[in-house]
Amino acid sequence: MRTFKKGPIEGVEVRKLRKFVDERGWLSELFRDDEIGAKARPAMCYASVTRPGVTRGPHEHVDQTDYFCFLGPSNFLVVLWDNRSSSPTFGHRMRMVVGEDDPTVVIVPEGVVHGYRNVGGKDGLVTNLPNRLFMGPNRKEPIDELRHESDPDSPFHMDDA
Numbered sequence: 489m490r491t492f493k494k495g496p497i498e499g500v501e502v503r504k505l506r507k508f509v510d511e512r513g514w515l516s517e518l519f520r521d522d523e524i525g526a527k528a529r530p531a532m533c534y535a536s537v538t539r540p541g542v543t544r545g546p547h548e549h550v551d552q553t554d555y556f557c558f559l560g561p562s563n564f565l566v567v568l569w570d571n572r573s574s575s576p577t578f579g580h581r582m583r584m585v586v587g588e589d590d591p592t593v594v595i596v597p598e599g600v601v602h603g604y605r606n607v608g609g610k611d612g613l614v615t616n617l618p619n620r621l622f623m624g625p626n627r628k629e630p631i632d633e634l635r636h637e638s639d640p641d642s643p644f645h646m647d648d649a
Contacts, residue, residue, distance in 0.1 A: 490643040492581035497570040497600060500582060501528075505559060516591060519617055528553045528595055528606045530617035537613055538564075538606045545603025546644040547635045554596040555617040556604075558590025562612030564604045567646050572599035587612060595599035601636060601644050 503523075507514040519530060540562065542613060550572060558564050568582040585607065586592035596602045606612040623629050636642040 490579070492569050492579055492643070495580040495582070496577060497568055497580050497582050498572075498575050498577040499597040500568055500600060501593070502584065503593040503596040504574040505557065505558075505593055507542070507565055507591060516559055518559075518593065518615060519555065524595075528555060528597075528619050531619055531621050532553060533615065533617045534622075535613060537611050537616045538562075538604070539611055540606050540609055543603055543605040543637070544638055545605070545635075546601045546646065546648075547633050547643070548601040549598045549620075549632045550634065551598050552618050552632045553598060554594075554602070555619070556594045557592075557615040557617070558586040558594065558595065558604075559591045559613065559615070560608075562606050562610050563587035563589055563606030564612060565607045565646065566594055566604045567602070567644075568594075568596060569601040569644055570599075571601045572643075575599070582631075603637070603644070603646050604644055 505516050509517045564587045569579045570580045636644045
């Protein structure tokens with residue numbers, strides 16, 4: 489089984505999010521057109537809720553860059569593996585805990601395997617602004633996703649990372 493070493497991954501961006509808090513609550517800028525390159529520019533936006541202890545992934549995309557926003561509530565363990573044989577960081581793995589205690593954007597380019605687990609004690613909200621439409625225009629294309637979570641021989645394990 490292939491092993492991965494801890495280290496940064498080429499093309500992955502991690503940006504801290506700032507919450508502007510006042511008596512009404514808070515506001516956070518998730519996306520600014522002047523802070524991102526054209527390759528990662530969003531084509532759509534969706535939000536998902538993940539229950540405590542639940543893992544989404546690991547999986548990867550052939551031609552999609554994900555733009556995950558982890559603001560809370562709850563915290564998430566995020567693990568990324570560089571599975572791109574042509575990448576200078578092929579075989580690297582990144583692991584971080586982000587969310588309510590550390591609001592963060594994680595931009596994941598195509599070919600980078602990724603998964604996240606809600607490690608907090610409450611339902612957690614994740615927003616994603618991918619650069620491709622899910623199933624393409626009018627949902628008429630195959631899903632751009634290679635799933636690894638059900639493969640018992642997969643080298644991508646959240647608990648081993």
